[in-house]
Amino acid sequence: MITFTLNGQVLRFEGDPEMPLLWYLRDVQGLTGTKFGCGEALCGACTVHADGAPIRSCQTTLGDLSGVAVTTIEGLSPDGMHPVQVAWRELNVAQCGYCQAGQIMSAAALLKDTSHPSDAAIDDAMSGNICRCATYPRIRAAIKRAAGEVQRKTASGGSAK
């Protein structure tokens, strides 16, 4: 049996430990915000947080998760008001939107560790996330816009994760 936390809720899993987290989230838990894009950790659409760090859920098995706290896009903030989500909306980043949950999870993890990322740091953190609509200029701008806000909220004990 594997015990882990999903969006704050403790779960016990007794199935095949080889099952990828991605398909567990989508097909078993019904959390379809985490997307399938490649199945080989090449596109970042399935990015979630494991103990706050960005991981590709298509290459993470449930057996890897013992004692781990997993956060998906649905659990990033209770009300959709994480500064990265807000910045994404203010700049109308999305086109088709399909990759954006993964982009937002990667960006939120970046900003947790790096208060004001340089362009190079953004390239480094975000180049694992493909956007076929190529919304990259707005992704970059939204990360910079959210940067100060994440730090401010974290310092004041706000809800930013």
Add this chain to the structure above:
Amino acid sequence: MDGITNLSRRAVLMGLGAGTFVLAGGLADGLGPVARAEDTPKKYGGDAMPGGVKDDPRLFVAVAPDGTLTILCHRAEMGQGVRTSWAMVIADEMDADWAKVKVDQAPGDEARYGNQNTDGSRSMRHHFQALRRIGAAARQMLVQAAAAQWGVPAAEVAADHHSLVHAASGRRLGYGEVAAAAAALPVPARETLVFKDPAKFRYIGRGDVGLVDGFDITTGRATYGIDVRRDNMLYAVVARPPVHGGKLSHYNVDEALQVPGVLKVVVLNTAPLPSGFLPKGGLAVVAENTWAALKGREKLKITWEDGPNASYDSAAYRAELEAAARAPGQVVRTVGDVDAALKTAAKHVTAEYYIPHLAQAPMEPPAAAAQVTGDKCEIWGSTQAPQTTRETVAKVLSIPAENVTVHQTLVGGGFGRKSKPDYIAEAALLSRAMDGRPVKLTFTRTDDLHHGFLHTVSVERLEGGLDAKGKPVAWLHRTVAPSIGATFTAGVKHEGASELGMGAVNTPWIVPNLRVENPEAESHTRIGWFRSVSNIPHAFAVQSFVAELAEAAGRDPKDFLLELIGPARQINPADMSDSWNYNEDPVAYAYDTGRLRGVVERAAKEAGWGKPLPKSQGRGIAAHRSFASYAAAVVQVAVDAQGKLTIPRVDIAFDCGPVINPDRVRAQLEGAVTQGVSLATLGEISFKAGQVQQNNFDTYEVTRIDAAPKDIRVHLMPAAKYDAPLGGVGEPGVPPIAPALLNAIHAATGKRIRSLPIRDQLRA
């Protein structure tokens, strides 16, 4: 799950009947569009599309008693922002409060809603005026209802931001308060509609309306086809013949059935060639979840019979195309005497360009859920073409198309791939095979790349003659590429009128001798639409060659391009042997060289054309008309000593006529620039032994944030009057990017790249 709950919410709203403005469910047969345009011998634009354009407000607008305005969008949302822009137009003409607007998605039903096929950059081009009529008619009905309630002439009542106002008496009613009465009124005839003064637009042409799906997308609630969940649903993947036209020979499914969670393996028949939209057949694994289905598929033992395309090899095929391009072919446009002019030209320049197959590779791979109940089928899917989906599903199930209901989800990227409903037909067949349980069919990325409807592959050969002064005197273009037509009709070996009209025949050049030929090319795979379609190879070759001629003439490429375009004039596309013109009126949508000049001059000016750049940097320019819009790009590149290419800046000037949603037009162009960079630098699908060689994003690379141009500047030409014809937006930004990039690389390095993708051709 909002894409789905939206549907039921609409049903509830409409179901309120007397309490709502619109009684969509009770619309009697024969009520059709209001005041139909007079039938004319030849129809153009939206009127020429199957199903035409509908402008009856009762189909698209509902006002609830609390004032909530629900607008039905019948176009597929795939990133162009159409659900937002569509609602903006109706809301603005109604003088509605955007905060009270909800957007619902129409199911697939072209008899009811008009044409829904979302491709060809047509949504606003074909519907803007109809949306204005819908909004204006609804506003006038609300005004009339209020006037009747107050017993005053309608002329004394004005609509004012979701209210009706009688200025003389100071009375005011909310839209919701008169909605029921308004719904009972006849729809005003088209000629009685009074449109809003554009100076008073609150939303159209302005930039302050957020995306209607923005909250759902940023919180993971947005529902795409791949996200659909139904009670009792099963999950499926299919092992398809690796060669187009191949089929099952021998197979053993025993091990697959041993995988926990796998319920059944289903044989799917292979459609005979040409297979059109029909599935490729193969073995489907149906399971309790996607992962079990994938594991089961790995355990299938299959021997395929490869069929007639087993020897398709991209290297050999390229040599075939080149050989074809070096010999005369079917003449598709001719002016003057090219052969004589080339013989006597002071300079004779020849160049051959190659661009391989490309895959659309939308981030959401093809996916849909289906449930068959008796002779009815319900689909929840990601599709650009709900009506084609109905017809294709009906065909494979042998049921009437009216029995197929298509619930349209958000489309996680289309780029033309999801105009083809093969994957949805598979889901329907599998639901029937599973005794009517809902089945969700998912393509993996490898399935997507191996079983696509690929962008064509082409060799474009150009020859040009210059006189002693460097003036162009001859232009010969041979375009050789397998046609989309071959996917649907046996024996098609020539590009169709629409493909040739995407920048091969319709060059407006001031050249006295010009000929375009289209030698034969046989198709060995499924060719389909890819964002911008044949404009990509044609503009790549033509706009590269213009720069090559400029170099041979010793001229500045921008000045040379402008001279080739010549003075501002309106050209009937038919006079350039373009009988198609995106199916738009050749007069209203003439080829306007003044607008092409305009974007060239604007892009050059904004980019600082001619200003010095650091060593190893360069600028390139290219311009192209497509989808009735005009685009020009200046790309600035830097190439270091090791041959590493970076793109510090791109300026793109764009003229699509009236601009409805400037933020989304900019977004489409930003995306088009990088998608153009992506196909030019990395994009290639190749075949060996009939099989696609690329399996995932490691071998079919696409541009990521680190290599994307960091500074993309979009310059929209001053908007035309709102009654002027609209051009398309989604696609026309792509074609000029590759040639502008290659021209910039030439300016920076002296290297002329004629074979795409660039990949490591610049490496020292």
